[in-house]
Amino acid sequence: MNLNTITPTKSIGKLMIIACILGGMHANSLASEIHSTSPEDGIFNFWKKKKKETKVDSTTSSKSKSDLKAYGEVITSDAHTKQGVINIHRVKKDYYFEIADSLMGRDFLLVNKISKVPSQVNELGLNKGINYQNLLIRFEADTLEEKIWVKTYHPYYEGKEGDAITQSVKDNYIPSVREAFELACVGKDSTSYVFKVNKVFDGSEKSLNDLFGVLGMPGSAIKSLSKISAAKSFPENVIMKSLLTTKAEGITVSIEVTSNIVLLAEEPMKPRFADRRIGYFTTKHFYYKDDQQAVENREFVNRWRLEPKKEDVEKYLAGELVEPKKQIVYYIDPSTPPQWRQAIKDGITDWQAAFEQAGFKNAIIAKDAPVDDPDFDGDDVRFSMITYAASSQANAMGPSVVDPRSGEIIEADVIWWHNVMTALHSWIRIQTGSIDPKARDNKFTDEHMAHAIRFVSSHEIGHTLGLMHNMGASYAFPVDSLRSKTFTKRMGGTAPSIMDYARFNYVAQPNDGVKNITPQIGVYDKYAIAWAYRWIDKNTPWDELQVLGNMIRKHENDPLYHYGPQQSGKNTIDPSAQSEDLGDNSMKAGRYGLKNLKRIVPEVEKWTYEEGVSYEKAGKMMMGVIGQWFTYANHVIANIGGIYLDQPVYGENKAAYAHVEKAKQKDAVQYIIDEVVKNPEWITNAEIYKKTYPIRESVIGNIEYAPTTLFRDLNSQLFFSILKDERLQRMLQNEAMNGKKAYSVTEMMKDLHNGVFAKTIKRQKLDVFTRQMQKNFVDNLIITHNKTMVKTTKKTLHDNHNHCGCGHHNRMPMLCDYAVKSKDMFDNGSEVEDMESKYADRNIFYATSGRVSDVVSVKRGELMRIRDLLRNRVTIYDEATKFHYQDLLLRIEEALNIHR
Known part of the structure; x- marks a missing residue:
């Protein structure tokens, strides 16, 4: 879809506006600014004033604050408390949040993930680790209504400080009230608020967790068949686990979900403006200034926050490799079969060479997830996971969680379906079986399959680093060069980008002696990472534009650095940016490919033979x-x-x-x-x-x-x-x-x-x-x-x-x-x-x-x-x-x- 703004016309009408409201705005649609309640106006000063009053106005519509219970009456001796950024108190079946007054008005990101699924949902491709809903929220205290409001807002509209139009930006885009909690009491020292949160996690309300609606399932959660199953609190986030059940057409479906509420950095990462000549996932943003004659539309690159340590800035600027303040760490799911773990790790750390071009060493690492740490949870947004799902789905995907204020990736996952190996096996055998005897068996050696798994790991990690598919990369290689042993060895694969769907080398012929037949991280990938992740010592993203533009201009006529976005398979316009193709001439590549297929067809029965087994594999x-x-x-x-x-x-x-x-x-x-x-x-x-x-x-x-x-x-x-x-x-x-x-x-x-x-x-x-x-x-x-x-x-x-x-x-x-x-x-x-x-x-x-x-x-x-x-x-x-x-x-x- 086109990211360009379409000017609303009278033809949109009331129905379109109502549809937007009822359907729920997209995370990047109508943005807003929110005014935090200042400490001077907070409930605590209000309460102190109330204590000095000798008479309560009975005509007021709001309740007197003296009606609030004492802290000990709410958080009793039966309470089990988890302390963290938000303290969580469990009193029998009730769960209470206690939030400091200093965090009122701060930005939190609510991240909802699937943790466990029944077989019916699993077979539809919905598995553990999938992030299905994110909301940017703020908590606000209402001193008159004795409520804690939860408001959602969209930080995509910004006015220049000091300009007259900035006031209009603040007034024109108000936040929406997503939920409201009754204030139960205040903290012991009157610097925090306590409120019961059961209803948004036990299936009663879907305001902060619309699981079945987002997944397109009919019905809502049934409270009597749903519950809160766990609660944890950490210095930067809280985790609430829920078992939610619905019924549709006589079928009962229960799904366990994990809701993370993450405190975002008070100072967002400095964004980097995207350039359509390099393929990154982006976040839309709009700037308003008095001296404009048109709104400035920008897209932020989605990327991790990599910065040199303060003591290493001079070394970094001098061209020396330095370690970043915070590394990008991926944890390998303990459920991953042991024989594939190293291949998946290698697929992750293969990106290190790309980050070195951005000036960072040891920027990206892989670790085994701890199995004995009770606080480690793969659905915790503090940890990026390679989640291994026992599923018949033959696929993999690499989503990430992004701070919408800046495009900063704060956590990423690779969802790895176990059955992806069946697809890899088929691709490899059909595309390379004529030139590689190792690719002909019904079951590959672990070494051979691990090599393919490493490729998939690298590709999916590329997505979690922000990279989109570059379907135009393979066009940079002349078709006949793919038959050259020296060329493919020097270039390291089938395309200059692993983000292409350049699968395996189906062009090479049996006598060519080509060995490098699998996609690898290439020239374009290293260039794209350097462009997005190199730290530039400038104050604003506008100040970076010339530096970034020069990096692109340096390679503007080199096809190895070209970006060709993915197109609709039903309407491909550009033949140089196609999925699963190789080389710069489809006809020549196809004819070579057909020669190999003609060699394979007579061998199908032999290659799939298993004594006493049906011909299903052959079919x-x-x-x-x-x-x-x-x-x-x-x-x-x-x-x-x-x-x-x-x-x-x-x-x-x-x-x-x-x-x-x-x-x-x-x-x-x-x-x-x-x-x-x-x-x-x-x-x-x-x-x-x-x-x-x-x-x-x-x-x-x-x-x-x-x-x-x-x-x-x-x-x-x-x-x-x-x-x-x-x-x-x-x-x-x-x-x-x-x-x-x-x-x-x-x-x-x-x-x-x-x-x-x-x-x-x-x-x-x-x-x-x-x-x-x-x-x-x-x-x-x-x-x-x-x-x-x-x-x-x-x-x-x-x-x-x-x-x-x-x-x-x-x-x-x-x-x-x-x-x-x-x-x-x-x-x-x-x-x-x-x-x-x-x-x-x-x-x-x-x-x-x-x-x-x-x-x-x-x-x-x-x-x-x-x-x-x-x-x-x-x-x-x-x-x-x-x-x-x-x-x-x-x-x-x-x-x-x-x-x-």
Whole structure:
């Protein structure tokens, strides 16, 4: 989604405002400033004044403070007390917080995490360690109402000190009251407040813990089936553990959660302004000044607070490596199988080389979590954890908890699902099995699997350091260089960034001798860490801009340092920034990859053989091979109508939009004709299908796909993608700009026609795969044509934007999909079409007025050309082919409303 602010218009209306209020504002939406109650106005001075009064005004609406109980009446001798930043008293079943007056108005961050889940929730991918809700809160004492207010606010709007508009900032963005507690008593020395907190942790209220609402589960917690299970207090945070239960459609679900309330630093970290040329997760911020003519919108880089110790500043500035004031420490979950612990640790400490480029040594370390320390809790935000989850999910992810005032990462976790190894095993065997004998067995050696685990660990830690995916990194390597033993050894892997999905080297051929086939932390990663984490001795983030800009400019024309953001898989515009691709030419890389797949398919039965065991593994491996074939085809299609996108700034000699070269686009169409349109019998009629069909795992169990059905569906998706209006609109834009140098829509359609109907043109008999392939082509022409001609709806250009600003500013790291199969591989692409490119939060529209573009003309023209061809071929002697042609003729004439 676009991070640019959209100016509200009258068309938003009252409903949008109400929706924002009822739906709850996003953490980065409407920000506010809050005025703390000063000590002089606090309850204690008020109480002293009350004691001097001899008469209480009975007409006042508030209760007299003399009605409060004495401390000993509330916190009795039965109390069990945990002392810390907030003292916690448990009196039988009641829990009381005691907060010092000095902490009223201070910033706290409420962090809610999942700790334990039942099997139903586990299988949905929700496991221990997942952070599902964060709130920035302040406690305030109300001396009249005898209440403690809990207010949420958003620190994203700031006025310049001394400017007139700053008062408007303070007045215009008020905090919201999230919860209120009745004041039970004051502390023994009258410098603290005591209040009962059961209702927000025992399931009674969801104001501070909306577990089931956030997770999208129907219903709320049932108080009689929920409870507070533990409470702890430490110098900087408190922990409340709760068991919350709900019922939905006759199913009972209980989840244990941990709520952290963390005291944030009184002085926030100095933020660093983000730059779209380097990929970091960010936090939005707005600055108001009197001398502006427009609000200044900034994004803060999400990063850890790394600073040299005071005594080391001179050494640091002189270029000497120093240890930071506070290291980044990750703890390894004791549940982690012993054989993988060192690999995970190595994946963490491999980032040390990157931090050395930022000037810090020993900045990032890994430790085993203590097993005998009762105060150690993996859900405690004082500890960053690699949480190992016993789950059948084949995935991993690396979220972090961020101080929204500055972008400071205060804690991070990697959620590591045990079954991620099945995905790694499949990737490695299919992509590297032809060149690496160690990758062919049903079970890898621990050493071989540990090597892959180390790669995943590094990738996920990269996310917890703030880095986004850099899908454009792999494009920096020429395809043939990936076949070079010396090049891959020197560069250390498949791409200059481990944050790319550059998986494993499927380009290298058996005789190339390539050994470095796994992604590693690369040149871009070290550069990006240095850019975000180098400590700069400047007063404000504005003062840093020139230094940071110079760091980027130094490498502006070097592809090794290029950042290519992740795009929507359903609408890839830039072929140089794709997921799971390798090298700078999709067609060349795909052809090398297919050579390896053709070597693998005859070996599937041998590689998966287990005496007395079914062919299930062989079927799943074939599905993985087909998925790889499909992935290569999608990489290639992105070049057709593709545009290389960049983020140029003034002073750089770069283009924001550069259309893919004509020769590359023609080659992409030729690849599709050669490897998709022409029946690839090596995979559609594989010998293994006599023993097993391709098998896909699903929530309902294994699904066996008949090859004809599977390839019919996959071909439909590929044709739909090629014929999408938005792709053709981009080609028209290219033609409008570059004339004959562009690969035009008519040229592409003619090339496709000659490929799809090659056998028809030659009057040859058609086999089953060719007949269904031609039907797919014609059907997708009709479907995409009809979608364009559908009557205009009431939706406007901006309907996909978020008018109220409620979303997508404080983005969480994306889920890393290590699953073996792409979801798109099984989706019917003709049903859903994204309107947005989702490229680096940029919305690039091409197809909003398709009815009046040449797209309709070309599609109708192609349908008429097919009709003319088939009318001259319908007399063919083969009955199946004849019926096929008659059917296509009827479909075309019906679609175009042609009456014979």
